[in-house]
Amino acid sequence: MRATTIHGAHDIRLEDVPDPSIQRPTDALVRVTASCVCGSDLWPYRGITPTPRPRRIGHEFVGVVEEVGAEVTTLKTGDFVVAPFVLSDGTCANCRNGVHTSCLNGASWGGRDEHGLRIDAGQGEAVRVAMADGTLVATPEHPDEDLLPAILALSDVMATGHHAALAAGVGAGTTVAVVGDGAVGLCAVLAAKRLGAERIVAMSRHADRQAVATGFGATDIVAERGDDGAAAVRDLFDGIGPDAVLECVGTKESMAQAIASTRPGGKVGYVGVPNGGPELPVRTLFFANVSVGGGVAPVRAYLDELLPEVLDGSLDPGPVFDRQLPLSDVAEAYAAMDERRSIKAMLRP
Amino acid sequence: MRATTIHGAHDIRLEDVPDPSIQRPTDALVRVTASCVCGSDLWPYRGITPTPRPRRIGHEFVGVVEEVGAEVTTLKTGDFVVAPFVLSDGTCANCRNGVHTSCLNGASWGGRDEHGLRIDAGQGEAVRVAMADGTLVATPEHPDEDLLPAILALSDVMATGHHAALAAGVGAGTTVAVVGDGAVGLCAVLAAKRLGAERIVAMSRHADRQAVATGFGATDIVAERGDDGAAAVRDLFDGIGPDAVLECVGTKESMAQAIASTRPGGKVGYVGVPNGGPELPVRTLFFANVSVGGGVAPVRAYLDELLPEVLDGSLDPGPVFDRQLPLSDVAEAYAAMDERRSIKAMLRP
Structure with missing residues (x-):
């Protein structure tokens, strides 16, 4: 599949990478419907934080579950899901306190899961999601296309x-x-x-x-x-x-x-x-x-409250997206945000 | 009258100073019943904060109103009063928000009032209280002697x-x-x-x-x-x-x-x-x-809630005072607290 990799300042590339697959019984495989570029992605893009070696990037996405591991109980193939910008098990003491960003087994998109296995990042075509039950939230049904920006905004910025x-x-x-x-x-x-x-x-x-x-x-x-x-x-x-x-x-x-x-x-x-x-x-x-x-927003904790309002149209952060680009134009998405030509750019694989 | 002055590190003296008197129509003159030494008084005592010139010290006291200025409306001669550790007008935007320590006309014991006039500090025999209505809180009646420690603790530490x-x-x-x-x-x-x-x-x-x-x-x-x-x-x-x-x-x-x-x-x-x-x-x-x-506790804001509980005996911070000394032994009160021989020392003029 294709996924975004940052190689250094102002060097964003869409590359061919191995297709993800279920590695653990708690995984889900998600086909990305939409992802986007975060203001915090601009820190390495601008070279303000270093990129010592090329790495996968992107931590906001929504998509459709293609496959789930044997122990996944809250998700099934075909579900439309929102991914918070960090992974969490949903069961540790910090998750129980609603601080999923401090999950004792937590992980980052593009990083490694609690077993040391590589996790894909969000700006790509598909993602292996570790701790899928604790991390992802499914919508009751597939949302209309025009709700996508608002739902994607729940992944981080809203x-x-x-x-x-x-x-x-x-x-x-x-x-x-x-x-x-x-x-x-x-x-x-x-x-x-x-x-x-x-x-x-x-x-x-x-x-x-x-x-x-x-x-x-x-x-x-x-x-x-x-x-x-x-x-x-x-x-x-x-x-x-x-x-x-x-x-x-x-x-x-x-x-x-x-x-x-x-x-x-x-x-x-x-x-x-x-x-x-x-x-x-x-x-x-x-x-x-x-x-x-x-601090780091515990998105997972807030989805239960915010997602229903987005789905019923009473909360609409969608207007923060003023640009939609194909994933193949990811480098332009970064450049547009860096140069303030765009508030936030959505990427469609 | 006699009042405490700090001259430098480990140099606390009880000195003869001018008797205070009403200077402004919003003043009250308070005869001190009890005062005490604060942990924060130990910073200059230990020389951790400098004392470039001798200054009056002490910001916690209770006492009896001897005289009030013509514009004082909430206090009268004979009232027993609690003094919060800073002075406040009670009417500015910050006081209305309950942040009396940021009073736009606020002042400190031993400092100068909103008109530039000297204010006495608390470790003495009497105090001219500027902005008396905004600063002091009177008890409904004179409290029993055994309640004094708990009431004095409201001046700051409680x-x-x-x-x-x-x-x-x-x-x-x-x-x-x-x-x-x-x-x-x-x-x-x-x-x-x-x-x-x-x-x-x-x-x-x-x-x-x-x-x-x-x-x-x-x-x-x-x-x-x-x-x-x-x-x-x-x-x-x-x-x-x-x-x-x-x-x-x-x-x-x-x-x-x-x-x-x-x-x-x-x-x-x-x-x-x-x-x-x-x-x-x-x-x-x-x-x-x-x-x-x-931050700096807005004592004045809390007295309305805490004082009644102290007066009815349901809240008793009195045990923080493990030493009572005559004002003439104020230097020993500092030494005892500095050397951790005492948690907190009450001074009686």
């Missing part, structure tokens, strides 16, 4: 935006600002709206992204960044800032901006993978009583 | 332990570990118990403090520190750690121990003043989904 909002304590009446206008930031706007936020500031300088944010429920747009951006946000809320700030980028600057935007006693929910730091300024946080929570 | 527990999300059924066996750590045990924690691990190597912790509701004691202590705590909870860890010290080591003790997806509530760092390790927190919240 669930991640939801995680940021929960980590920041967003609920009915909360005031919110969102740092980052990538797909996760936009989904964080939608998540905050869904949770009942009263006012939502989207921080964005790009008209196309501002439009998606407004469609998702943003009530205000702030185009400034850094200290100016934080000051502009604080000014909108009595000069002290909103209750919750959702940090959806992962740089030192974006985290500083988030912390500086939050009111005393407020909460930063962060989901941008922190790249090589920054360390958090504990005295600043301490004296303002600003808490910081978040 | 409310601070409560803040740590709230910041870490402690509620019914939560599993908890407490780092720090000073008065705040012990009060954090009591606060966790009060909030319904199911199991509470006190980390302490001192038999006297272990006894207080057990009396306050600790179910387990761990005597190890650092990595060994964190491993011992994790072992008590499925190898992954408790839901909530309350950090009540403020050193780099204690924060590292707290973070390493917390289960993935759990929360650290911290109230130890971070001394010169550490910065928080954001990638460690991110990948484990461990949140960090807390």
